[in-house]
Amino acid sequence: MSLTVGDSRTGDWFDLDVTVTVDGEEVPFLALFSALSAGDEFLLLDSGTWFSLDSPELTQLKTLVAEARAMVEEDGPGQFRLRPEHAGLWEELSALGVVAEQSAAWQSAVAALLDVDELPAVDPPERLRAELRPYQQTGFEWLRFLWRSRLGGILADEMGLGKTMQALALIQSAVEADELEAPVLVVAPTSVIGTWAAEAAAFAPDLNVAIITETGARRGAHLGEAIQDAHIVLTSYTLLRLEADDYRDIAWSTVLLDEAQFVKNHSSKAYQAVRKLRARHKIALTGTPLENNLMDLWSLLSITAPGxxxxxxxxxxxxxKPIESGEATALERLHRRIRPLILRRTKSAVATELPEKQEQLVPVELSSQHRRIYDRHLARERQKVLGLVSDLHQNRITILRSLTMLRQLSxxxxxxxxxxxxxxxxxxALIEMLAETIAEGHRALVFSQFTSFLALVKQRLDAEGIGYQYLDGRTRDRARRISEFRGGTDPVFLISLKAGGFGLTLTEADYVFILDPWWNPAAENQAIDRTHRIGQDxxxxxxRLVAADTIEEKVMALQESKRHLFDAVVGRAANVAAPLTADDIRGLLD
Known part of the structure; x- marks a missing residue:
């Protein structure tokens, strides 16, 4: 088999030709592929030559060509149009045959995507007021390569490794090279905007930053006027969604999507707004590119690498479908396809100077009175849910309401x-553990998904005379609460899981208490990484406090059963919980 890749006359596509020969005679590609698809054992050529189709290479070729037909443009039999994003497909095809010819542009684009060691060396920006760690220098070079190649990608470093710093290095480098022809748009959750502004001011003070915190009607100026002379424009997913047309009318040099899991739902208005933005490339920054199912990952790739x-x-x-049904070959194939466009490093691999993290499960026995109430509700809710679970789609809200009730009862x-x-x-149990922790001079973060439960904890802390700060999604003076914990002496910070799962650096604390488990362990890991990150000494x-013999134990087991999907597709040290299936729900109530 012979492969030829040449420059296309159409944009940044490349033309791929696949030619198969037997003893010097060219085999018609369409006839070959049809015979392979039909499962034929032999193929008879027009010259009368026949040859066996029973070879691993031809079987693999059939699989790859079928995939190529579904994923890329086909100009004719054996002719395909590739973009550099398809480097993973090219790598497998080239392993089957001889690369007769490949253009210099294709070779340079693909080599660095397939191996970060092949990335062109780039000096860190002179005006960046920070020394990049070795892995951050590699991440910066990877981002710089994508910038110059006009390719998108996903920087999926584990939380706490400094994705913001690597992105700021990219922008500063582009400014110093006089390549920033339009502003960079950074879209982030509202709670993270302040962090971006502070880090830009501290580490890249030469960059002009425009912070958009209101709609045009409130600020009294059109978006174009508000961002004049800016190198970086900071806005939230909410404001982007509300003023999608205004943001789409502006040509951006690049779009950086921080906590990009916010646009994982490809039917949401926020996703549509991001897809329609005009930019030379788009980069997703997220430690959890896959939270619920594989379509989360597809959503981010459709934004950053739409081809x-x-x-x-x-x-x-x-x-x-094949992966969710347990087909290992499909999983391996997907991993090879996405590898060129996702860069992920874990703390255990690249930040070995970080202090160790110890995790412990703490079973908590319910009191006899509490147990009687729980068991009575469990019997009733189990009967109801098992009667509804056969039609999960129709009854999902009712079922989740019952499961939430049991979690609260725990x-x-x-x-x-x-x-x-x-x-x-x-x-x-928490008060007992906190008393010992505080007595030894430690400080603690305490997380729960239920603000009503945090209210009970607040009452006990008040009664015990233990100082604390509090943060949930309705807290208006969020920045002040964070500042008072970081600069103050209160030993405890109570945080709702959704409000504090991202955008916070709280390395002043070295103890973390998770009061209730969630279906998706990635959310818990995000919370833990508020303190286990760079800067922690x-x-x-x-x-993790888990009520014994309750639905919480089942949730923990469910978490464990779902971890392998993220690890296999994206990499180690992060987790995913797929949407609850009917079998999952039955298992929770066993």
Whole structure:
């Protein structure tokens, strides 16, 4: 088999020709592929020559060509149009035959994508007021390569490794090279905008930063006027969604999507707004590019590398369905395809100077009174849910409401019925552990998904005379609360999981208490990484409090059963929980 890749006359595409010869005689590609697809054992050529089709190479060729037909443009039999995003497909095809010819542009584009050691060396920006760690220098060079190649990608470093710093290095480098012809748009959750502004001011003070915190009607100026002379424009996903047309009318040099999992839902308005932005390339920054299922990953790739998997239906058939049914070969194939466009490093691999992190599961026994109430509700909710789970799509909301009730009952009966006693073995256990922690001079982050449960914890902390700060999604003075914890002496910070799962650096604390497990362990890991990140100089201790013999134990088991998907597709040291299936729900109620 002979492969030829040449420059196309159309944009940044490349023309790929696949030619198969037997003893010097060219085999018609269409006839060969048809015979392979039909499962024929032999192929008879027009010259009368026949040859066996029973070879691993031809079987692999059939698989790759079928995939290519679904994913890339086909100009004719054996002729395809590739973009550099398809480097993974090219790597497998070239392993089957002889590369007769490849253009210099293709070779330089593909080599660095397939091996970061092949990245062109780039000096760090002179005006960046920070020394990049070796892995950050590699990340910066990777981003710089994507910039110059006009390719998008996903910087998926584990949380706490400095993705913002690497992005700032990219922007500063582009400014110093006089390559920034238009501003960079950074889209982030509202709570993270302040962090971006502070880091830009500290590490890249030469960059002009425009912070958009209001709609045009409120600020009294059009977006174009508000961002004049800016190198970086900071805005939130909410404001982008509300003023999508205004942002689309501006040509951006690049778009950086921080906490990019916010646009994982490809049917959301925020996703549509990001897709329609005009930029030379788009980069997703997220430690969790895959949270719920493989379509999360497709959504981010469709934004950053739209030519890789253009059709979500083809992606579903080729990858999602086979992988979710446990087909290992499809998983391996997807991993090879996405590897060139995702750069992921873990703390254990590149930040070995970080203190160790110890995690411990703490079983908590319910009191007899609490147990009777829980068991009574469990029997009733189990009967109801098992009667509904056969039609999960129609009854999902009702089922999730029942499961949420059982999770709250595991914490305290008072969370579901004000007439029930305000008892909680978990609060008792937490106070005991905090007392010892504080006495030894440590500080702690305490996370729960239920603000109603955090309210019970606040009552006990007040009664015990333990100082604390508090943060949930409704906290208006968020920055002040964070500043008072970081600069103050309160030993405890109570945080709702959704409000504090990202955008915070709280290395002043070295103890973390997770009061209730969530289906998606990635959310818990994000919370833990508020303190186990660069800048931490103390060992971090994590305690997960789990009510014994309750739905919480089942949730922990469910988490473990779902971890392998993220690890296999994206890399180690992060987690995913797929959407709850009917079998998952039955398992929770066993």
């Amino acid at each position: 890789l998997f253009p059709d979500p239906r083809a992606f579903t058939e080729a990858y999602r 914490l305290s009966p008072a969370l579901v019925d004000a007439s029930y006693p305000v008892v909680s073995a978990k609060v008792d 103390k060992p971090v201790n994590v305690y």
